[in-house]
Amino acid sequence: MSELDLENLISEIKTYQPLADTSVVEKAYHFAKSAHAGQKRLSGEPYFIHPLATARNLVELKLDPTTIAAGFLHDVVEDTYTTIEQIQKEFGKEIALLVEGVTNVGKIKLRGNREEIFLENLRKLFLVMAKDLRVVFIKLSDRLHNVETLKYVPEQKRKRIAQETLEIYAPLAERLGMGDLKGKLEDLSFPFVYPDEYKWVLEVSEKRYEETDRQLKRARGMLINELREANISAEVHGRKKHLYSLYRKLLLKDRQIDLVYDLVALRVLVNTVAECYEVLGAIHKKWKPLKGLIKDYISQPKPNGYQSLHTTVFGPEGKIFEVQIRTYEMHNVAEHGAAAHWDYSQRxxxxxxxxxxxxxxxxxxxxxxxxxxxxxxxxxxxxxxxxxxxxxxxxxxxxxxxxxxxxxxxxxxxxxxxxxxxxxxxxxxxxxxxxxxxxxxxxxxxxxxxxxxxxxxxxxxxxxxxxxxxxxxxxxxxxxxxxxxxxxxxxxx
Known part of the structure; x- marks a missing residue:
């Protein structure tokens, strides 16, 4: 944890907000580092690694300096002698309210014998969300690092945290359209909640990935050539389905992986909406689509803002796979959801x-x-x-x-x-x-x-x-x- 960490963080913020005043981020970095001095994580590492990771996750969501500063400070009230009044004096009311909101949300625990308390804390969460979604962005970023380090947590507490994540935080990320974060939260929690099922899904998926990887690479190369001939500028990537998402789909398909057509997929990124439909036409010219499996989420977006074209085709050697087509802007929304929608004036x-x-x-x-x-x-x-x-x-x-x-x-x-x-x-x-x-x-x-x-x-x-x-x-x-x-x-x- 050197000044280089801070410099890298500031440099990353400048890539998406070149004119941003990052002095509040620097101030929060040093304040949190001092407040948590001497504290250790269960891994034995300095505690400050956690707020630093939370701030990095917020930068990955391309959030503003105020939110990132609150990310650095999110644990100082709960875990040090610092008070909300001190935070307000040093950083102002806006950051103090964000830190206080995250502190309150952090009290949510899975229901047990104290279900009334659990429900009351969920009530607080929904109030906080409606007041300022940034509190939830910070909490989700905090939770992501916590589940990344679950192996250091005692077994009983480990399972509770993982189950909380699957039951509360991952569904919350999904409703906010934060697909990438939702997938990470689920996959990191999955092995601690359903260890046997996790091993089974990992085994059957790895075997299938080995079989499909060569075919997908071939299909990607063919599609790149097809789009080049059509003078369409595009990026084409392969993607694997998240393990927990695959597990849930396998349960719906009688555990038959052959019936999961989006185990792997190609994702095409272009500049304009018109190019999305041009790419769809080029794909259907090259490969025959499966009837009823063409979905237009561009003209009819999902309620969480997700937009994309999906088509499932018979690819090389007759193998079935899915292709997703979207603009770069749509991809940002698909990955980061509400955080991508966040308007600067709202901040x-x-x-x-x-x-x-x-x-x-x-x-x-x-x-x-x-x-x-x-x-x-x-x-x-x-x-x-x-x-x-x-x-x-x-x-x-x-x-x-x-x-x-x-x-x-x-x-x-x-x-x-x-x-x-x-x-x-x-x-x-x-x-x-x-x-x-x-x-x-x-x-x-x-x-x-x-x-x-x-x-x-x-x-x-x-x-x-x-x-x-x-x-x-x-x-x-x-x-x-x-x-x-x-x-x-x-x-x-």
Missing amino acids: KSVVKNDAALDGDRGVNGASFEWVKKLASWQRMTRDSEEFKNLLKNDFFAGRIYVFSPKGDVYDLPKGATSLDFAFCVHSGLGSSCVGAKVNGRLVSLNTPLENADLVEIIKSKNQSCPKRDWLEIVVTGEAKRKIRSSLKRFENK
Whole structure:
């Protein structure tokens, strides 16, 4: 840990913010190094290695100097004699609020006998997220280094930290569109939570990677030549599927790796949207696509902002593989999600009270509307059991993306019905629902929706109150809450 570490960090910041004032980063570096002097990690290394790694992870996300400075300072209040008041005096209110937010989020532990405390801490997390997403960026960067060094942690605590990461922090990164970070968190935690399954996935995937590596290299070379002949400037890379993501897909495919077509994939990066579609045409000219496996997330982005073209083709020797096509800007968003969306003017905003949650200062854009929704839920839902069910069914569940007739994308948990969709759009639409069409066909209201379904709600002017038995049909906590609220309102009239 020399001054060279700091110099390298500053140099990296200057590559994406050339005019940035990095003096606050230098000041935070020296302050944290002094505050943690003499402290050791469980590995025996100086404790300061951890805040330094956290700051490096934030730089990798291309975040601003204020956030990086808070990353250096994120543990000084909890682990040294430094107070929040001292941080505010030395660095100002904005950094003090970030450090305080990370300190509060750090108190979240997996539920056990003290589930009430666990749920209350999750409530705090959602409030903090809605106030300032940078707190979550710091916490995720902190957690990444902690799981990278799990082997030094006692076994019982090691498993708890890994499980927390799989159940809380990785899903959070996924919802924020931070695909690269989510994959790292999952893969690092996987062997400590499911050691036998990890060994099995590692074994079957390594055998298959050996078989497919030669074929993928050949396909990459052929595609590079094809794009060169078409005068399309592009980068073509190979990528392997993250192990934990592969494990979950194998469970859906009866553990048959032959049915996983995106085990390896080619990723093509270009400058413009038009070139994305030109590349897609060139690929389909070269290789035959599999029917039904062409996905256009450029014209219809995922709710977390993800954009890309996906196609699955019969490549060289008839081997099936996936190709992803996106611009460099789309790739940055796909890897870093909310951090890539972070607007510089937003970085200077500090929310002072909970009332500001209704504004757009902490969370910007429709892609992250769910963050404000979570904060709203925690304020309106005081019953712990109901709040737990909201989290289980609406936040930590697997997700599907469905479309309205206008082309708007809605993010719902797997198993959601057209009634859940209706209440997600608007309480009034849900209450007046008398039927639904999915992909142009009439379906019953309890039919589970599937990914990419087009959902049209049939409503009646003569109906404004939901039916009580709908509580048995809907699966989302949000829909249940809205139905109960409407029923109570009508009963009190």
